[in-house]
Amino acid sequence: MTKPRTEGANLPADKLAELYRTMRLIRDFEESMIKFQKAGELPGPVHLCIGQEAVATGICDHLDDTDYIASTHRGHGHFIAKGGDPALMMAEVFGRVDGICQGKGGSMHAADFSKGILGANGIVAGGVGLATGAAYACQLAGKGQVSVVFFGDGAAAQGVISEALNVASLWKLPLLLVCENNGYSEFSPYNTVNAGEIADRGAAFKVPSIQVDGNDMVTMWRTARTAVERARAGEGPTLIEAQTYRHRGHVEYEDTFLTKPYRSEEEVEAWKAKDPLPRFRDYLVSGELVPSEDLDAIDADTASIIRNAADFARNSPWPEPGDALKHMF
Amino acid sequence: MARKRLMHAIHEAFVEEMERDERVVIFGEDVEISLFGDTAGLADRFGQMRVRNTPICENVMTGMAAGAAAAGYRPVCHLMFGNFIYTGFDAIANQVSKLRYMTAGQIKLPLVYFAVYGGGRSASAQHSDVMYPALMNLGGIKVAVPGTPADAKGLLKSAIRDDSPVVFLITGGRTGAAGEVPDGEHLVPLGEADIKHEGTDVTLVAMSGMVAPALVAAQELAKEGVSVELVDPRCVVPLDEDAILRSVCKTGRLVIVDEARDMCSAASHISAIAADKAFESLKAPIRRVTVPDVAIPYAPVLEKHILPNKDTIAEAVRAVVNYRKQ
CATH class of the missing domain: 3.40.50.920 (Rossmann fold)
Structure with missing residues (x-):
């Protein structure tokens, strides 16, 4: 495993603003989910990625619609970063007919195949095989496409990760294995479920691996660029362990069933101080890279997108009950 | 009509469908050397990119079939023995059988899981199971169980062309059985007795x-x-x-x-x-x-x-x- 240098910024202002915008859009989407969940407007569970936005943003910025991602139960950020329409996902989480999956999947199965989004996944590590197979397809097609699987530190304990590392390395598949290590496997702390470092595991399979600060937007972006370039050039897979933290719980209503806390207030506050969004904003403003007025304008724009998405979702009808019988074959 | 052994009929189906559609690929454990003879020689004929040996890793292989299908290919995931479907069952049961439904028909999943199953060979408990009852209950997956060489060829060709996931099961006790197989293009529709x-x-x-x-x-x-x-x-x-x-x-x-x-x-x-x-x-x-x-x-x-x-x-x-x- 290698540790990256935090390089200075020489990204153009419009690229930096675009990255900020994606992060902001994800954050706004997720914060709206808190509100809607509390108000009882969502039929099912949501797993929010507040605090982890830099990972999805940094990776997906290098991808096109013809590239593939497979996501996790905490997948809203990946969907948005890969170019999915927040309104279509919002309506899906509301369970409505205009949702991206017509109310058949909900938060844990939001997918948009037209954009190479193979879907969120309710099975921990469930996307690993899908993304590895898509990487095989990319290799067969020979057009330089890549495939990315996002998974958490909880999923890192699943055997399929080792299988994917092995076959991807043997076949030199254009695959990025991106571990979002947020420190918790559902409610179990990292050290109780994972022996050693996740990024160390790639070496056993001769997969270049890197452990990065997943809350550092620029580092995340640069790390992803190297890995995507390697994959597109036919040089094989990369394992990226992005260290980050989820500000919210594993699942949004966990306070209603947990009998005791599983992490300390101090820990949560310490990580909130490392929140990637204000951190990136400070970096852009203090470094005079993007004027704060421009960022304010982005904030206003993303807020409006999410408001409109919510209106769209709320006004969309429920599916016809008989539609439950469609789409099996 | 010509008299052929069942595995020969299957081999013919693979050859014909791989000739017909370059999106058809086969991967699995030892498919190059071919334990049953069904995929023998295919790697030489179609190249190792399309006929590819995998490690023994059913867990990721079954998921790979779904990913490759979602990305435009028509994979045949060769699982060798039917009992190994259990080791790869997560992707079959949790992904493949549901992905089209969960996403409101956004995608087709044209893939085939191929396996040899059943008893009668002293292969004992972990190589002799009949797993189609479990597969029948999943929904979303077609299951072909031919009993003659002609049906095996015709059903396999249909399975490869079908846009839904198909598990194709051949009984181990019948792989050498011979029977008349029609010449030329021979298709048997899935779901027709x-x-x-x-x-x-x-x-x-x-x-x-x-x-x-x-x-x-x-x-x-x-x-x-x-x-x-x-x-x-x-x-x-x-x-x-x-x-x-x-x-x-x-x-x-x-x-x-x-x-x-x-x-x-x-x-x-x-x-x-x-x-x-x-x-x-x-x-x-x-x-x-x-x-x-x-x-x-x-x-x-x-x-x-x-x-x-x-x-x-x-x-x-x-x-x-x-x-x-x-």
Whole structure:
């Protein structure tokens, strides 16, 4: 495993603003989910990625619609970063007919195949095989496409990760294995479920691996660029362990069933101080890279997108009950 | 028509479909050298990118088939022995059977899982299971269970061309069996039963490896004056209910042979359908010839004791034909 240098910024202002915008859009989407969940407007569970936005943003910025991602139960950020329409996902989480999956999947199965989004996944590590197979397809097609699987530190304990590392390395598949290590496997702390470092595991399979600060937007972006370039050039897979933290719980209503806390207030506050969004904003403003007025304008724009998405979702009808019988074959 | 062994017919289907569509790829453990002969020589002919040996890793392989299919290919994931479907079951049960449904039909998943299954070879418990009952209950996956070389070729070609996931199962005891295979393009639609022997007294439903002993039983029973109609569904999903019910309504009696364990087997499902929909036609209770709820044992004498054969099938038919309401 290698540790990256935090390089200075020489990204153009419009690229930096675009990255900020994606992060902001994800954050706004997720914060709206808190509100809607509390108000009882969502039929099912949501797993929010507040605090982890830099990972999805940094990776997906290098991808096109013809590239593939497979996501996790905490997948809203990946969907948005890969170019999915927040309104279509919002309506899906509301369970409505205009949702991206017509109310058949909900938060844990939001997918948009037209954009190479193979879907969120309710099975921990469930996307690993899908993304590895898509990487095989990319290799067969020979057009330089890549495939990315996002998974958490909880999923890192699943055997399929080792299988994917092995076959991807043997076949030199254009695959990025991106571990979002947020420190918790559902409610179990990292050290109780994972022996050693996740990024160390790639070496056993001769997969270049890197452990990065997943809350550092620029580092995340640069790390992803190297890995995507390697994959597109036919040089094989990369394992990226992005260290980050989820500000919210594993699942949004966990306070209603947990009998005791599983992490300390101090820990949560310490990580909130490392929140990637204000951190990136400070970096852009203090470094005079993007004027704060421009960022304010982005904030206003993303807020409006999410408001409109919510209106769209709320006004969309429920599916016809008989539609439950469609789409099996 | 030409007489061919079952695995030869399957090999032909692979060759023809790979020639026809370059999106067809095959991957699995030892597919280059080919344990059963079905994929022998394909790597030389189509290249190692399209016919690819994998490590032993069913967990990721079954998911890879879904990912490759979602990304535009038509993969055949060769799982060697049917029991290895269990080690790869997560992707089959949690992803493949549901992905199209969960995403409201956004994608088609044109993939085939290929495996050899069943008993009769002293391969013992972990290489002899019949897993289609579990697959039938998933929904979203078609399951082909051909019993003759011609059906195997025609169904495999249809399975590869189908836009839904198909599990294609060949019974291990029949891989060397020979039969007439039509020349040229030969397709058998998925979900269409075939009447293997016409008759009027009793309907005998048998599939896959049970077709051959059922046919022998039907021929022997004919000498006793019992006219058996042998219906081979050829697929358990979709199941050709109409063909089975038509025959039951004609004969008024039903025996089902299934190499699966009895509980929640294809036989018990077909039995339930007949009881629901053909009750008025039935002159006798439905009989199932299945495997008792035990693992498949090793010693030939033990294995033979529990697997259906022509004699146990014939016995069940006689019992049904001779049934008199008390």
